Amino acid sequence: MGKKRSHRKLWMTLTSIFAVFLVVAIIGTMVANYFEPVLNTLLMASTSKIEVDPTAAAVDTEYFKSDYTYDRTGEEQLVADAEALFRQSVEEGAALLKNEGSALPIKSGETKITVFGVAGPNYITGLNSELGKAGYTVDSAVWDYYGGQQVTARTTVGVPMWDESALGGAQGDVALITIGRRAGEGTDCAHPGDGSLNTAVDAANGDYLDMSPGEESMMENVKRLKDEGKFKKIVVVINTSNMVHGDFINDPRFGIDACIWMGQAQETYGTEGLVNILSGKVNPSGRLVDTVYMDNLKNPVMMNYGAIDGDLSGVDQALVDEVKNENYTYNNNPQGDFWEDSVVYQEGIYLGYKYYETRYEDVVMGTPNTGDFRYDEYVAYPFGYGLSYTTFAYSNFQVAEDGDNFVVTLDVTNTGSEPGKHSVLVYLQSPYTDYDRQNGIEKAAVTLVGFTKTGMLDGGASESVTVEVPKWQLRSYDANNAKTYILDAGSYYLTAAGSSHEAVNNILAKKGFGNTDSAGNTDMVYEYQVAALDTEIFSKSYATGNAITNLFECADPNKDAAASQTNSVTWVSRSDWEGTLPAAAQTIRYNDDMVNQARPISYVADPARQAETEMPRFGVANGLTLAAFMDVEYDDPLWDKLLEQMTYEETAKLVMNCWYGSDAVASVGKLRQTDQDTSMGRTNPFTANPDLVGVDFTSGDLRAATFNREIMKGIGLLTGENNLHASTDSAKAIGLYGFSPNIHRSPYSGRNGEYFSEDAYITGIACGLAVQGMQEKGSVCFVKHFFLNDQEDERHGIATWANEQTIRECYLPAFEYTVTLGGGMGFMNSFNRIGMIWPGEHRNSQIVFLEEECGFEGNIVTDMYEADYQDVIDGIQAGTTMWLSTASNEYGYGLLTSEPYRNDPVIVSALVEAAHRMLYGATRSAAMNGLSSNTRLVAVTPWWQTALTALDVTLGVVTIACAAMLVRSIVKGKKNGGEVGKR
Numbered sequence: 001m002g003k004k005r006s007h008r009k010l011w012m013t014l015t016s017i018f019a020v021f022l023v024v025a026i027i028g029t030m031v032a033n034y035f036e037p038v039l040n041t042l043l044m045a046s047t048s049k050i051e052v053d054p055t056a057a058a059v060d061t062e063y064f065k066s067d068y069t070y071d072r073t074g075e076e077q078l079v080a081d082a083e084a085l086f087r088q089s090v091e092e093g094a095a096l097l098k099n100e101g102s103a104l105p106i107k108s109g110e111t112k113i114t115v116f117g118v119a120g121p122n123y124i125t126g127l128n129s130e131l132g133k134a135g136y137t138v139d140s141a142v143w144d145y146y147g148g149q150q151v152t153a154r155t156t157v158g159v160p161m162w163d164e165s166a167l168g169g170a171q172g173d174v175a176l177i178t179i180g181r182r183a184g185e186g187t188d189c190a191h192p193g194d195g196s197l198n199t200a201v202d203a204a205n206g207d208y209l210d211m212s213p214g215e216e217s218m219m220e221n222v223k224r225l226k227d228e229g230k231f232k233k234i235v236v237v238i239n240t241s242n243m244v245h246g247d248f249i250n251d252p253r254f255g256i257d258a259c260i261w262m263g264q265a266q267e268t269y270g271t272e273g274l275v276n277i278l279s280g281k282v283n284p285s286g287r288l289v290d291t292v293y294m295d296n297l298k299n300p301v302m303m304n305y306g307a308i309d310g311d312l313s314g315v316d317q318a319l320v321d322e323v324k325n326e327n328y329t330y331n332n333n334p335q336g337d338f339w340e341d342s343v344v345y346q347e348g349i350y351l352g353y354k355y356y357e358t359r360y361e362d363v364v365m366g367t368p369n370t371g372d373f374r375y376d377e378y379v380a381y382p383f384g385y386g387l388s389y390t391t392f393a394y395s396n397f398q399v400a401e402d403g404d405n406f407v408v409t410l411d412v413t414n415t416g417s418e419p420g421k422h423s424v425l426v427y428l429q430s431p432y433t434d435y436d437r438q439n440g441i442e443k444a445a446v447t448l449v450g451f452t453k454t455g456m457l458d459g460g461a462s463e464s465v466t467v468e469v470p471k472w473q474l475r476s477y478d479a480n481n482a483k484t485y486i487l488d489a490g491s492y493y494l495t496a497a498g499s500s501h502e503a504v505n506n507i508l509a510k511k512g513f514g515n516t517d518s519a520g521n522t523d524m525v526y527e528y529q530v531a532a533l534d535t536e537i538f539s540k541s542y543a544t545g546n547a548i549t550n551l552f553e554c555a556d557p558n559k560d561a562a563a564s565q566t567n568s569v570t571w572v573s574r575s576d577w578e579g580t581l582p583a584a585a586q587t588i589r590y591n592d593d594m595v596n597q598a599r600p601i602s603y604v605a606d607p608a609r610q611a612e613t614e615m616p617r618f619g620v621a622n623g624l625t626l627a628a629f630m631d632v633e634y635d636d637p638l639w640d641k642l643l644e645q646m647t648y649e650e651t652a653k654l655v656m657n658c659w660y661g662s663d664a665v666a667s668v669g670k671l672r673q674t675d676q677d678t679s680m681g682r683t684n685p686f687t688a689n690p691d692l693v694g695v696d697f698t699s700g701d702l703r704a705a706t707f708n709r710e711i712m713k714g715i716g717l718l719t720g721e722n723n724l725h726a727s728t729d730s731a732k733a734i735g736l737y738g739f740s741p742n743i744h745r746s747p748y749s750g751r752n753g754e755y756f757s758e759d760a761y762i763t764g765i766a767c768g769l770a771v772q773g774m775q776e777k778g779s780v781c782f783v784k785h786f787f788l789n790d791q792e793d794e795r796h797g798i799a800t801w802a803n804e805q806t807i808r809e810c811y812l813p814a815f816e817y818t819v820t821l822g823g824g825m826g827f828m829n830s831f832n833r834i835g836m837i838w839p840g841e842h843r844n845s846q847i848v849f850l851e852e853e854c855g856f857e858g859n860i861v862t863d864m865y866e867a868d869y870q871d872v873i874d875g876i877q878a879g880t881t882m883w884l885s886t887a888s889n890e891y892g893y894g895l896l897t898s899e900p901y902r903n904d905p906v907i908v909s910a911l912v913e914a915a916h917r918m919l920y921g922a923t924r925s926a927a928m929n930g931l932s933s934n935t936r937l938v939a940v941t942p943w944w945q946t947a948l949t950a951l952d953v954t955l956g957v958v959t960i961a962c963a964a965m966l967v968r969s970i971v972k973g974k975k976n977g978g979e980v981g982k983r
Helices: 002-034 036-042 072-093 119-123 127-133 140-147 213-227 268-279 300-304 317-329 353-364 434-439 500-510 574-580 592-596 607-612 638-643 648-656 700-705 709-726 760-776 804-820 843-853 905-923 943-982
Strands: 048-052 095-099 112-116 174-180 233-239 258-261 341-344 379-381 392-402 405-414 423-429 447-453 462-470 476-478 484-486 490-497 525-530 672-677 731-737 780-786 799-801 826-829 859-861 935-939
Touching: 002 036, 002 943, 072 268, 072 700, 072 709, 112 119, 112 127, 112 140, 119 127, 119 140, 119 174, 119 233, 127 268, 174 213, 213 233, 258 268, 317 592, 353 500, 353 574, 392 490, 392 525, 405 423, 405 490, 405 525, 423 462, 423 500, 447 462, 447 760, 476 804, 490 500, 500 525, 607 905, 638 905, 648 905, 700 709, 700 760, 709 731, 709 760, 760 780, 760 804, 780 804, 780 843, 780 859, 804 843, 826 843, 859 905
Parallel strands: 112 174, 174 233, 233 258, 341 799, 672 731, 731 780, 780 826, 826 859
Antiparallel strands: 048 935, 095 258, 392 405, 405 462, 423 447, 423 490, 476 484, 490 525
């Protein structure tokens, strides 16, 4: 009996254990299926396979070809070329700011280097080893001391006060001081004032970008060691895209001999580029793409930067609560409640160098109301500044008209002895007229409108360079009277220069002003006269020919129908600097109408509109495949026949299930596409050699600072190559969430490392060329974040306010050029609001501007679908075509597949149009590689789903078997017990 009881206990235990395993496995399978697109992406799992008609003739289906073979030799060369381009970006982008006594390059025989500061070991990857490879000896004790300190992005600099016992004995030839800062997504760098969400831990005055007490102590003591003869020179390397206050560079307390800015280049091959500059193997040729301020906080932007509370005192609290409760109705964890806060771009067009150079010019010209302004008290180094180890001179400057362009030519001569490259920048000044003053139009003293870069010039060698400037660059936006772009009457000036300050001085000299802080060169200035105001010449898009008029009054508190009821904003104007520069943050006063705009869904069904909208058909067997549509124009009616082959659920899933890619759709022959989220380039493992991965690139500002179009486009080409080599037969690596042409409105923005510059032109060209390179390889760059997403603090739903001229001249061109120059087929819209409206549901932004003005034909994906206001019902009607979400999301796919929306012809038609965009985009990309009219796509179950199903079945069978054995043992026990009783 005891033995039988032990058998029963064993089967009972096993049945319980396997039953628990079975329940866990079933729940795990359900959770895994919920996140199916996520797992498919992470596990590179196929959801379809291609079947080829064996009777058909062979067809070359590699429509987008790689320049590298798909074997180890080819892919190793791809990686090597990408690393070389990364290194070249550092070598040609790093800007030499100071070089007293020709401290750089490091002289022969100066071999002992001591690296001070936490940036060396923490941010400049492999600096000690790369210096060692170049033949230098690095003080390991000092290196290890700083490597052991704690740094935290946005808040903690990490440099302790000087420790004489650990550092006082340092000596060598070169004291290399490294200064670095890091930020990132989510929040901005800590700065003083109520607008900052972060608090500085060890920075001076709560300012993460000021020199910390520890850094000042370090620099003072290194200067003391130099004075004692322990070092010959002090060289500073600034490694950040969040530029620190620049007043320390020329502070005599620190005795700095040379200074280099290098953005962010956190790879050893990037560090090799820096060491090549330090050693003189490479001559630096980068130029600043941001103004280096003496004091970042004196920038007028900083009065209106960060999390600035709105004034809701005039709003019924019951309404506020109602709207907030509604937020939760459409997302159980909404992140859009920051609509209560606002940021006003009160500086208008006077951003970065456009403020400092314009106010400086007005001081020189004696313009009234300019106030007490000394340029050198505000600007440490101007936009476009950058030294070389040699010198260059310009001559034979000429400008000719060629149809719709100005053609600028000049000769560049290397007047020194060291070989080097040189960037030529072309700036424009437009007249500031009485018409402008009367109609609220602002004009900057100079604006960058073109650039080029020479090849390598030996000492004494010259090169003739050419820069084309489209005449439409002369346009200015008149938001108040003509409500379109205008050409003012008066004198326009084009000048070739290095920095923005040099450009202004050239133009001032041409205009006869001699009281400048340095002499201008009148030989480098061309004057162009316009006789009369013309409000028609630029009133149509240069890209599409469509009429241009105001689109963004919803973002102007003085013009928006709701906001203007309770607000009046004074924009900065050069007509009255003293009277318009902000002295405090602009507080937006909310009213009921504004609060109502914060509701998640604004769509209200219109029976008349529904009646006139034809309901699309679904599930029709027309026998078409996507492969036949590669040459079919977007508006061809044949697309309707293809689209109606999908079921309604397939269509909704295609649009809503865009979690880092998009689904395969067997009914139309679409392969799965995968996307990656990074602004630096795509880094998936290569399919043939998974141990090799694509290279991502430097920070955007460093790439822009090269002013080298070949580098800018090359980054896109190699990113596209990475995608081709990361693709499989059934899943095509196509999309990149980035590159990112938002603007460096402030040095404190968390994502400045992803963005390019304070200037929209260089941002748009650098980003546009990268997009162009990707497009040529069949990839899609989802340029992000569209738009006015220039800070991270309270980015989810913060109301962003700016006037139309500012939006059109300082922010939108950065995105515009990615389409008109780059041929871009993708955007990602942003979390913030334009006024009170999410960009993803703002038709004027996404349809009228992008499509009708710029000629955009691609897709717009949401940022991570994690906020209630990113709703699909409004978004699909305004040009958003993809949701970074999963089909299991009840607020997206669930909403579309439920009543009343699935039976609303207005919503269903917009959904089908979004699917149309997605399929059209696929046909213009490498997603078509491998497909033809001879192929058929067959849906397959991903391997992990098969494995989980097998596991569930196996556990189920084992559990049932154990349960059967348990029952058998119980029955047998009872039977045996009965027999014993009979005896």
